[in-house]
Amino acid sequence: MTGRFIALEGGEGVGKSTQGRLLAEALRARGLEVVTTREPGGTAGAEAIRAMLLSTEGDGWGARAEALLFAAARADHVEKLIRPAVARGAWVVCDRFVDSSRAYQGGGSGLSDDEVMALHRIGSEGLLPDVTVLLTVAPEVSAARLALRDGDTADRIGGRGAAYHARVAAAFRGFAEAEPKRFAVVDAEGAPEEVHARIIAALIGVLP
Ligand code: TMP
Numbered sequence: 001m002t003g004r005f006i007a008l009e010g011g012e013g014v015g016k017s018t019q020g021r022l023l024a025e026a027l028r029a030r031g032l033e034v035v036t037t038r039e040p041g042g043t044a045g046a047e048a049i050r051a052m053l054l055s056t057e058g059d060g061w062g063a064r065a066e067a068l069l070f071a072a073a074r075a076d077h078v079e080k081l082i083r084p085a086v087a088r089g090a091w092v093v094c095d096r097f098v099d100s101s102r103a104y105q106g107g108g109s110g111l112s113d114d115e116v117m118a119l120h121r122i123g124s125e126g127l128l129p130d131v132t133v134l135l136t137v138a139p140e141v142s143a144a145r146l147a148l149r150d151g152d153t154a155d156r157i158g159g160r161g162a163a164y165h166a167r168v169a170a171a172f173r174g175f176a177e178a179e180p181k182r183f184a185v186v187d188a189e190g191a192p193e194e195v196h197a198r199i200i201a202a203l204i205g206v207l208p
Pocket of ligand 1: 012039040054070096097098100101102104105157158
């Protein structure tokens with residue numbers, strides 16, 4: 001039996017990594033092999049690209065170069081880790097995937113969705129998650145969580161202004177509305193265990 005590919009998406013400070021851990025534990029408790037991973041990253045090559053993308057040294061990347069680098073990191077990750085894991089029956093829980101490129105490099109930075117998806121077709125043969133869990137919180141909640149997490153050490157993309165992150169959040173909401181079958185939108189406010197229970201409820205049709 002092939003596995004499943006679940007992506008967690010959302011803006012900064014919505015609790016994706018905590019929820020990824022809790023979801024992986026819940027899936028393992030059901031006897032499944034689970035691979036947890038993240039983007040940009042997940043393989044040695046993609047982690048090297050991550051360091052280039054998020055570093056605050058140098059003069060940064062234009063939107064197009066940035067989109068190409070994310071697509072290149074994703075291509076390595078999909079080919080070497082995600083596709084082989086799903087093919088052998090594992091469940092992959094990935095912290096961010098292509099919808100982050102659509103929301104940040106698209107909605108935030110102004111590339112068209114067609115451009116972002118063209119890069120994804122070339123890089124990763126258009127692979128999409130079986131389910132994309134979109135975690136949403138009010139902007140002031142994510143700002144407060146981020147201040148706790150990052151203090152004044154935000155990375156190059158996380159540190160972009162409130163207007164940028166508002167465009168990102170609006171883009172994510174639009175994708176979920178356009179593709180309700182692939183997306184599960186989950187309110188990420190409240191205690192981590194409460195949010196986890198909402199995610200499990202949203203995945204009920206997918207879980208074994
Ligand atoms: P992280 O903070 O969730 O680890 O993600 C790193 C940053 O990279 C975050 O600000 C979102 C951004 N990002 C993009 O801009 N495009 C992408 O395709 C991905 C995967 C992440």
